[in-house]
Each structure stands twice: as C-alpha cells, then as structure tokens.
Amino acid sequence: MTAKLSYLRCEATPGQFADEVVIAGKDHSGEEFSLFANRQFVETEQAPHEESSVPVLLRVTELAKDGELVLIRLPSQTLANGQTITVRSEELEDAPAWQEA
Amino acid sequence: MLRLGKKRKQKMILSNVEIHDAIDKKRLIIKPEPSPRTMGVAGGHCPYNTHSVDLRLSPEIVIPTTGKFSYDMVQAGNLAQLIKAHSQTLKLTADQPFILEPGRFVLGKTLEWIELPITANCEACLAARIEGKSSFARLGMLVHFTAPTVHPDFEGTLTLEMINLGPASIILRPDMYIAQLIVEEVKGCPNRNPSQFQGQRDAVGVIGGEVARAS
Secondary structure (H helix, E strand, O other), rough: OOEEEEEEEEEEOOOOOOEEEEEEEEEOOOOOEEEEEHHHHOOOOOOOOOOOEEEEEEEEEEEEEEEEEEEEEEEEEEEEOOEEEEEEHHHHHHHOOOOOO | OOOOOOHOOOOOOOOOHHHHHHHHHHEEEOOOOOOOOOOOEEEOOOOOOOOEEEEOOEEEEEEEEOOOOOOOOOOOOOOOHHHHHHHEEEEEOOOOOEEEEOEEEEEEEEEEEEEEOOHHHOOEEEEEEEEEOOHHHOOEEEEEOOEEOOOOOOOOOOOEEEEEOOOOEEEOOOOEEEEEEEEEEOOOOOOOOOOHOOOOOOOOOEOOOOOOOOO
C-alpha cells in the first residue's frame, strides 16, 4: 500500500505555543489519544479557542488498511503512544469537506 | 578533489558544504534559511560550522507551572490538554528577555522550520540530530536533553527542553543561537512506520493482532 494523505476527525484547543494546537482523538478501540500538533497540519472552519474544543481535520498519512481499520501516522508523537495509531476508516476523510465545494 | 565514485555513496554526517547542497536540492528545508553561508571579511556570525548549522530561539517559551498533580503517561485521556493547562506561555522581546534561574525548566523551540522529506525515489534520505552548544554547556545549561533525533519525513519546528543546571542565571533572548543541527544521510530507504510501534500499548499501531507493515 502506498502511503496516502488523509484527514482524521479530531477536536482541538490552543496549544502551548501560538502556532500549535492540542489535538484530541480516539483510536479504533475508542481510547482517547492526544498530541501537540502544528496548526499547519490542521484544517478547520473556526480557530481553536480556550473555552471549548472545536472540530478539526488533522492531516495524517495512511500506512496500511485492513477492512475498517486503518493504520495512520500522525504529524507528531502522541503523548503516550508514539506517532502511529490505528483508527476506524469512518473517522477519515480524503479532503476537508469545506474545500470541495 | 576525490568526491565522486564509491566514496560519494557513503552515508555520513554532512559537512557545511554538503548541508548547503542539501538545502539547494530541497532534501533539507530550513525556513528561514540560515545565513550567511560563509564568513565574510567583516566578521559577524556564520551559522554554519564544519558539519552543523546553528539554529535560533523562537520568541515563545513555555513555563510549566507547579501544583498538586502528577502526570501519568499511560493514563487514558487528553494528557496534552492537562500539560497545556499547567503551563504559561511568554513571548520574549529584545527588551524583555527571560531570565532562566538555576534549577528552572522551560520549553522553547527553534525559530526555524525544518523538513527532511523522503523523496519519491527515496534517494539520499536525510535525518538529523538537534544538539546544544558548548557555550551553554559551560554555563550548566541543557538546551535539549531527550530524543534528539529528527526522523526522515519530519516537518516542524524543534521543541527544546531547556534546564539551567548551573549556579548562575542565564538570559534567554529571542533569535539567539541556541542549538545546532547535525544532518546525516540515512542508509537505505526507510519504511515509514516500523520504529514507531516500539513501546506502544497493544491496542495501538496494531491491525488484526499483528504489527502492520506499509508496503
């Protein structure tokens, strides 16, 4: 399988540095993961703010696929589990929907 | 100059000349590009050493705050948010630098954005290491003390974990040369995922009960 660019549905709030965000998402088993990512890797309709998280699409690379499970590489390391995780394919998009219109 | 033939194919740390070549060929991207490439007769700081390039400190630093809590790296949940919630970000200026007191730990990052692309034909893939500078070491300051490797395919600024282990305060100013990047060629074409499985828990990075491989 050739590595493929994709977008993972996540939630984001501002990060420690001005150009980063805190990303929160769920892996295939429903377990939450989190990471700091540069804003360059995030597509969103509204800027993340401190009050509550906003939905974002995180740019990821698909590495392998098996049915509904997709192995992806995140743009940076998660706090607890490295940079590669498995998610459900339904959580991935080929491109941000608001860019297609 | 004997640079061609078999010798040319050896993988090793890049000299300043080879770093310039890698930048020109977009195998190494550093934005903004460090300059000047050579020292002029007028003097000044040239960021290129014999086999490394100096990087500067971004104006932002992050100060972890204290409190009655502990970090559990294997707990479920939004650990990044917890870390963020217990930190304070400062923006330094030339007039308002940060005084790093003895024993104090802060996060910084490089001003420069680094990219080490893996090209389609995977020719001469690069990796790098971020290291401190000897001048800071003499003062007792660690600029970067964990996981110095910058992997092939990396894109981003480099986070610096800075701690002052010396007896005197050290003043941190934006744009100051704070670290050095050592660039090296990787032998062979890296698989994009295998090392990142190491140390992970069972549920992550695994498909069908077996470690998946990109192919």
